Amino acid sequence: MLISCVVYKDGKRVADILPNQIHEYLSDPACFVWVALLDPDDADLEAMGREFGLHPLAIEDAKNGHQRPKIEEYGNALFVVLHIIEPMGDDLHVGEIAVFAGPNYILSVRSHAERGFQDVRARCESEPDLLRNGSGYVLYALMDAVVDRYFPVLDALEAELETIEEGIFARDGSPRANIEALYGLKQRLGITKHAIAPLLEGISNLAGARVPVICTNLREYFRDVYDHLLRLNQTIESIRETITTAISVNLSLVSLQENETMKRLAAYAALVAVPTLIAGIYGMNFEYMPELEWHYGYALAFAAMILIDAYLFYRLRKSKWL
Amino acid sequence: MLISCVVYKDGKRVADILPNQIHEYLSDPACFVWVALLDPDDADLEAMGREFGLHPLAIEDAKNGHQRPKIEEYGNALFVVLHIIEPMGDDLHVGEIAVFAGPNYILSVRSHAERGFQDVRARCESEPDLLRNGSGYVLYALMDAVVDRYFPVLDALEAELETIEEGIFARDGSPRANIEALYGLKQRLGITKHAIAPLLEGISNLAGARVPVICTNLREYFRDVYDHLLRLNQTIESIRETITTAISVNLSLVSLQENETMKRLAAYAALVAVPTLIAGIYGMNFEYMPELEWHYGYALAFAAMILIDAYLFYRLRKSKWL
Amino acid sequence: MLISCVVYKDGKRVADILPNQIHEYLSDPACFVWVALLDPDDADLEAMGREFGLHPLAIEDAKNGHQRPKIEEYGNALFVVLHIIEPMGDDLHVGEIAVFAGPNYILSVRSHAERGFQDVRARCESEPDLLRNGSGYVLYALMDAVVDRYFPVLDALEAELETIEEGIFARDGSPRANIEALYGLKQRLGITKHAIAPLLEGISNLAGARVPVICTNLREYFRDVYDHLLRLNQTIESIRETITTAISVNLSLVSLQENETMKRLAAYAALVAVPTLIAGIYGMNFEYMPELEWHYGYALAFAAMILIDAYLFYRLRKSKWL
């Protein structure tokens, strides 16, 4: 689906055009064309490929979807694939945006993602001074927008981790639920990792020594995106390590709880076993057992049971077994 | 076994020739020869070696099989070894394809693998424009085909992992079966790792700065294979990490289950121990135990046992011990 | 909030000026301006940005806060962000100092941190020979001060770890408290790690081959800071590894304690079960049980119970079960 197809000149919007007019404007190096597609079918992509003269392998990647995030150079054009991560209930949904950036065109292809990038276009158009840098700046603006949307996702994961941590150290927590939650969290963390880690190397090139033509003069901007990615990556690593520690801490606490349960059981067992022994003793059939003939023998035996249990209870409570 | 031996000129099939005619065509730089062998014996390989002038060490490697996947340069020729992974029941079978690629020849030697590469030849012949690039393009097409066949293998492993994960968190799962399954999965994952990881470095050279002569102009194509390998490698790493986590999560759950079993046992023990104590008390032989003489003493004792057990049962159920 | 705004010439303090006079002095390459801000609002920062001609992306970073520590070049100026770590009760509080260092100016922006850097200014002014090196030296002095303040923080963490270690190996320690303490320690260690690790790469550039203009002649000084960071980083790694080992050692000790608890419980159970058996035997109703008729039968049975228990107790104590 075509979302928009606009020509810019000197940082300002010139005209909305039809896709089949694109090649007319491409020949003018002073202007650039910015096309946005949403979930296009193969025919659309091939048509665009012909219009812009895109490399068949890049078209192929955009068609197939499910690519790794990457930044590839094809001659003096760039082909960028980014993951779009959107929370969906308890899960994370992964969409994709593929961007073809040539000297005077930008083609963005969004797939399987709800939220669009209209705000990026608006922001760009409100800053004609920067937009004058051409397609490289639009590429930056798109990447910046995608990367900025990772922050709330990771913030949510961090918040979730903190909730689980509280559950782990709470006395009445459910270790089983904690483990499941940690496991689920780790899976979702993996999704963000796969979106972010592969970009780190690629984008450091855009900010580094050998900058592609369309990104010259924008070094600081791409370095800013790189810096954001580094920050996200650090957060991911830190969450990941905490999850690993939390799993092993949880295991230790389960073992401890087992230990405590065992002690408590043993304590209750003792409270039953000792009176049973006393009852057993006075259940013996010896002919000469003076206590049996005492008038208050039974009462005394009973009292003994209760007193011993009371004492045991006090001792066990004191030593924290109960 | 010779599968085919064909001469191509200008991207088109010219003639099927006999192996001993090969050297006649090799002298013509405008055409190239594509030979495919299947499980050849040593004599066949040595004959080919003489025909093409291959390096004895490369011939030796092709003879012995069980090589690491690798991409080696011998002068202006390339020697490439790839693993072919084919599912066989519950196991993964590892075959091999060794490719000798010179300026105007391709010799592919497939060993211990069922499925052939006829489709690669067909695809190449259907795209004469690309085939015109000569042996380098055929090398790409073969590598691309081998690598593409890794995807369904890894997809199957991923699906298997998901099944095991469900088993781990299911209340009635068998932890022993889960562990065995995880262990088996890890072994099979290792097989794919050994096929993919060693290629990463070698192929990045074909796509990088110092490209061998026969691969010039094909940089984007080899980069595409490299990109696929990166994607596969990421999947492997991700499965591997999940397996490690799953093993430790499974261990935690086993410990938890132990804890739960212990509580349940203790609960049942209590249900038996308390009536036993009561029975013990009324089994005492004191002369003055008024209850013993009551007409409903026995009934009351019995009722006490049942009521206490009922109450215990209710409490234990409530606190989830039963 | 403006803390101070001073002009230096030839290593000596020349004058305290107003912020809006700054640009007058910037044009004189012989002097440099050192401005210190505390928790400024956005308007303050933008005013400074205009005064010094700072890059909007750097201003943006200083505004937002919560940056990764970093050292970035903007043309011939440097933008440095450092974390300030201050202990606050049991927790570590993270503030920030952002430093803009140009050929003849230094602008430091401190946020969310209690302790200032007046001592740095005092030290610099007392060494006019070194201060003559200009803004590069002030940058060094600020970084050195921030980094030096990490040492007591890490020393405190190390001391804490040693206390926990003692608790782990103490017989009457609380494994649960140990685990919680280790977990908390690891979290705080992560905070220091995030302050220190990202700087390592950046600062090695200031001390290395391609030194930014404002840092020339100061190579040894920045290498000294780098060396301190390496030392801190080593301490962090060492604490981290020890925590990991301590967690797993603690788990082993919990298992061991479980084993010991179980043995002790079993020992007590034996001390009750054996007399119960004896009582059971003499509770049987056989007509011909000679012991039952003995005058001292009861006493003997009682004595047997006590003697057997005493012997058991002695054996169990000897084999360390009690």
Add this chain to the structure above:
Amino acid sequence: MLISCVVYKDGKRVADILPNQIHEYLSDPACFVWVALLDPDDADLEAMGREFGLHPLAIEDAKNGHQRPKIEEYGNALFVVLHIIEPMGDDLHVGEIAVFAGPNYILSVRSHAERGFQDVRARCESEPDLLRNGSGYVLYALMDAVVDRYFPVLDALEAELETIEEGIFARDGSPRANIEALYGLKQRLGITKHAIAPLLEGISNLAGARVPVICTNLREYFRDVYDHLLRLNQTIESIRETITTAISVNLSLVSLQENETMKRLAAYAALVAVPTLIAGIYGMNFEYMPELEWHYGYALAFAAMILIDAYLFYRLRKSKWL
């Protein structure tokens, strides 16, 4: 002990000479001398050192033994140390071969190793075309022989690991024996690791860009050795990872077994406890207990015990507790 001292010219054996004649032949660049020593004493080595003009540090290393495997350049000569690994009962014995390779000499010093390298000399002499390459080729041949002998060692370790794996998953295996076996295996794996890993870097230089003089033209040969080392290293890594997994899987299975043991114990306990309760009930001394007076009361009680136990047994067996 001198094993042999032979002069070669143009790839062919010329003469067996005495050690003190060596320097006469060294002056002729057309021939080269190949000397093999076995467990020499210090005096022998120093004599050789003087004869060949070897560096005192290299002589020192050869004297002391217990070196890391390494490849060092001394001017235009190479000093190579390799570990020789020989199985000895259940253990691995580590010997050493030190090779001094100069432009026209090879001195090999074998220590603490049983099997010699006569076969290498024989193979070299049977291929005069290759031997013509001089000392570099002999160096290759020796390294190739040493490295090839690592393969059966690692194959044996792999086979051993498979045996242990079977033991781990067998129901009647001994976890204690498995752990001891895994531990021992890991120790032996370490020995092979120490033989192989340090060589990887050194030998990649012989096969790489900056090749020492005596190895020119032999790039492919040393790359072949490198490739074998990579394969061995991969096998080591793979065994190592499997051992780690196997240890943790074994731990999980031990925990599981504990769980199963506990259930079984509890089942047996139930089979005893319930009849004990019934016996206790009918051991009560109430005056009015009608069952006690029934003629078949005892038989019925007995039957009840047996029936209840039979039912319990059936239930427990069904739920796999017995």
Add this chain to the structure above:
Amino acid sequence: MLISCVVYKDGKRVADILPNQIHEYLSDPACFVWVALLDPDDADLEAMGREFGLHPLAIEDAKNGHQRPKIEEYGNALFVVLHIIEPMGDDLHVGEIAVFAGPNYILSVRSHAERGFQDVRARCESEPDLLRNGSGYVLYALMDAVVDRYFPVLDALEAELETIEEGIFARDGSPRANIEALYGLKQRLGITKHAIAPLLEGISNLAGARVPVICTNLREYFRDVYDHLLRLNQTIESIRETITTAISVNLSLVSLQENETMKRLAAYAALVAVPTLIAGIYGMNFEYMPELEWHYGYALAFAAMILIDAYLFYRLRKSKWL
């Protein structure tokens, strides 16, 4: 404390001089001055700093002590810090030697270490040919001596590890003691690691391509030290990995022991529970229990208890529960 202050010329000792004469000899490039200090106070160091013209930052480091081991260049001089590790009872004591090495001077500052380096001076003076290389050679000799003293320290740690390993697999070992020992060993290993690892990078520069002026012609010698460090580092890594494995193996064995303890307890419980059941049965008060009236009823019941227990004992022993 000044230990010695000697002038050397042409590899030979010329004169013992007073510290304040040093600068007179420094001006003569043909001779060099070798000064050794022990635990100097700040004034001594500053005096030396003025005499030799040392960099204030290096002096500062030498004053403070507790540095990381490092090799730093200050102009054409080197500043080297090494840890001296000395066993002290069960602990490792860490001292320090700081060496300032200029074109014609060596200043060594030993702190907190018992054993001196007189033997190094003696060895150097006995080899005038090598000492002729000047301060670089003395630097090498000092580093070599420090590094060689690490070997017995690590050998002791290895021996300790072997003792612990034996304890782990011994049936009557104390797992608690093993864990404490492993933990302590790891701490001490960390001390050696901190002494050795930081040097690896620094010293590879002295042996590598860009050698500092004072170390020219000594490449082989520093490579020898580097090689020793690599060997030490390998030993450290190997011990470290073994400790990790040993901790987890120990944990497995503790779990196993728990399992065995539990079985043994259950076996003893069975030996008591079954006779208790029999006694309970014959303690029932049924009127018609024929066995009760048999003359040998009691004896038979007793015999039954003993026989059943004997049989149980035999079975339990056979199945290794006892």
